Amino acid sequence: MTAAVQPLRAATERPDSTGDADTSALDAIGSLARETLGERVTGELRALLVAGRLAPGEKLSLRRVAEALGVSMMPVREAVSRLAADGALEVLPGRAVRVPVLSLAQFRELTRLRLVVEGFAAEEAARQATPADIERIEAFDAAFRQAASADPPDSAAAVAANRDLHFALYEAAAMPSLIEMIERLWLKAGPILNLDMRHEPRRLEGGSAMQAHARLLEAVRRRNAPAARAALEDDIAAAAAHIAETGQLRA
Amino acid sequence: MTAAVQPLRAATERPDSTGDADTSALDAIGSLARETLGERVTGELRALLVAGRLAPGEKLSLRRVAEALGVSMMPVREAVSRLAADGALEVLPGRAVRVPVLSLAQFRELTRLRLVVEGFAAEEAARQATPADIERIEAFDAAFRQAASADPPDSAAAVAANRDLHFALYEAAAMPSLIEMIERLWLKAGPILNLDMRHEPRRLEGGSAMQAHARLLEAVRRRNAPAARAALEDDIAAAAAHIAETGQLRA
């Protein structure tokens, strides 16, 4: 019950070995600052959350997570503190820490904010995207199509590709704080959105996501900011509508 | 050098004594959850940051802050972790933790995001505001006018009233996650914005802020969402322009 948390691999591995293809070796030297254990745990939990690997309402135990990750309780406390500050986790007064269960109203608010913020990001991306940016987005789009069109659909790969696709778009806007904002929104909405996709991979077959992505890409290629926003809004709204209908949300 | 941090008052005071007039006694019992020490420290530091009491580049020492607040180092660590996760504080690799120094580009990005997000909040507030909401905003507006019109201007009071005015408006939108987003933005921009106002209270005399507030209030009273957005955008843009010209921002 307690978790899909797995041991952190190779504590000695170079922290900058995460394949950011566009960072030069020189930049890597500058940020040679070793990743702290707490940051590593935070990243691990964040990944689990946006991927929907941690279900809403699921309880986490600091000691359990610490043991599973092979570290002391201390870094886990730090990670949970950060995530709780973001609303990505919830720590009940005297109880345990758990993944928040969103009410329908909260989910609707989150969706409205995503429309505003990610819509703005899409506009800006359409204006600023370089050919290299567009190529990256196209690559993730292809990966998403493949995962979603498979039989049966590879939901885990689709979730990952969808995330990569969206953030490749947002990164094209070249606004770091904006990306942080969007990551926070995804952290909150991720558990329901992607848990659902994991449970009902058939949703992918409708193809509404693939269609929206196609329109989005075309708009970005033509530098049509309003069209990019519209396509992205459709993508978000379609997924949200499905969740609001079938998802398990609190009253 | 190290800080305007002051001891936490009355550790035994009831946490639910914050006057939420619209919560029934029964609900208050439910949320009797005592505020944790770490949360209290977080709140203290947040207040100092948005008020510009902590200057950009100023270094903080966990032990110093802990001693000043009369608590152990532990709660301070938690608070700093949270604020660092939000980008409101910055912890150098092997050095100390300090208030981030924004570059001009970062400040401009922050301003653009504020225009998008707070502009949306103003629109929504104009649509949803109740008479009670409007009264609260008017009260803070009056306080701001008084502080800004005094000779010499009471910059500290003006900063506080300005903050209260803006957040009273945003709270009228009744979107909790939206308010969290805006608080995060203020946390990042607060140090420069309000440090400057503290150093150059003459800026208040121009009256551009008061004028924008007046237009904002009038728009909200008439439920004119676009006008409210426009007025707020002018308010933000005017202050930002002043900072970008005279503020001390990194290249």
Place this chain on the structure above:
DNA sequence: TGTCGTGATCTGTGATCACAGTTAGGTTGG
């Protein structure tokens, strides 16, 4: 058989200790 009490076990929170790395200041050698 149903219900309440009770203790063992778990929870997060806070404090204290230990440590490696950096910084700054003072001293010594040129």
Place this chain on the structure above:
DNA sequence: CCAACCTAACTGTGATCACAGATCACGACA
């Protein structure tokens, strides 16, 4: 008089211990 070294004090990070409170299961009583 200047520069370089070197030591002492400080930094955040991580681990371990102690504690109050909540949960849950088991058992006794009605």
